Amino acid sequence: MIVYTDTVDDIDASQLTGFFVDWGWPAHPTPETHLRLLQNSAEVVLAIDDETTQIVGYITAISDGVLSAYIPLLEVLQPYQGRNIGSDLVRRMLDKLQHLYMIDLLCDAGVQPFYERLGMQPATGMLIRNYNQQTGTG
Ligand SMILES: CC(C)(COP(=O)(O)OP(=O)(O)OC[C@H]1O[C@@H](n2cnc3c(N)ncnc32)[C@H](O)[C@@H]1OP(=O)(O)O)[C@@H](O)C(=O)NCCC(=O)NCCS
Structure with a gap:
């Protein structure tokens, strides 16, 4: 059974294997x-997954706590995709952020229908990617 939590207090790094790989992050x-x-x-x-205690999906938000939040990361491990886990994660996160005015994310055009079904609308955005910082250790 899949269980959901909104705290990382009891999470160990060993529960976080397999992420970013299928998503195609070279580093x-x-x-x-x-x-x-x-x-x-x-x-x-x-x-x-409560049978293995492994984390099989996650979503994050960064926020000013007043008006705005940005959702930078959403991922479900490949063997667990197509079981509504991604939709559940987005719904639960949007619920946590519903007191804010702006809730933004960037995604490829192919994923827009996924987010539209969850109540979001397409928008235009801008970005910079420092690929030499992709491991998050810089
Ligand atoms: C996007 C992602 C989180 C969806 O997770 P999931 O648990 O498979 O999602 P769900 O089971 O809730 O999917 C619901 C629907 O969205 C569709 N969908 C899922 N991923 C999609 C994608 N990348 N592009 C288009 N549609 C997608 C599914 O086909 C499904 O449609 P269906 O019910 O008509 O078959 C998952 O595919 C993933 O981790 N992808 C790699 C990382 C990524 O792209 N993250 C998003 C960055 S913006």
Whole structure:
């Protein structure tokens, strides 16, 4: 069974294996760095397989706590995709952020229908990517 939590207090880096790989990040954070970014996020929701205690999906938000939040990361491990875990993570995060005015994220055009079904609308954005910082250790 998949269980959800919104705290990282009892999470160990060993529960965070397999992320960023299928997503195609050539250089990606280690489980320890992944845990640090979860700890530093304003809000997180984690999906845990209670049989293995492994984290199989997560979503993060950073926020000013007044008007705005940005959702930088959402991922479900490949063997667990297509089971509504990603949708559940987004719904739970949007619920946690509903007191804010702006809730933004960037995604590829192909994923827009996924977010539209969860109540979000397409927008235009801008970005910079410092690829030499992709491991999060800089
Ligand atoms: C995007 C992602 C989180 C979805 O997680 P998931 O648990 O598979 O999502 P769900 O099971 O809730 O999917 C619900 C629907 O969205 C669709 N969907 C999922 N991922 C999609 C994608 N990348 N592009 C288009 N549609 C997608 C599914 O086909 C499914 O549609 P269906 O019910 O008609 O079959 C997952 O595919 C993932 O981790 N991808 C790699 C990382 C990534 O792209 N993250 C998003 C960055 S913006």
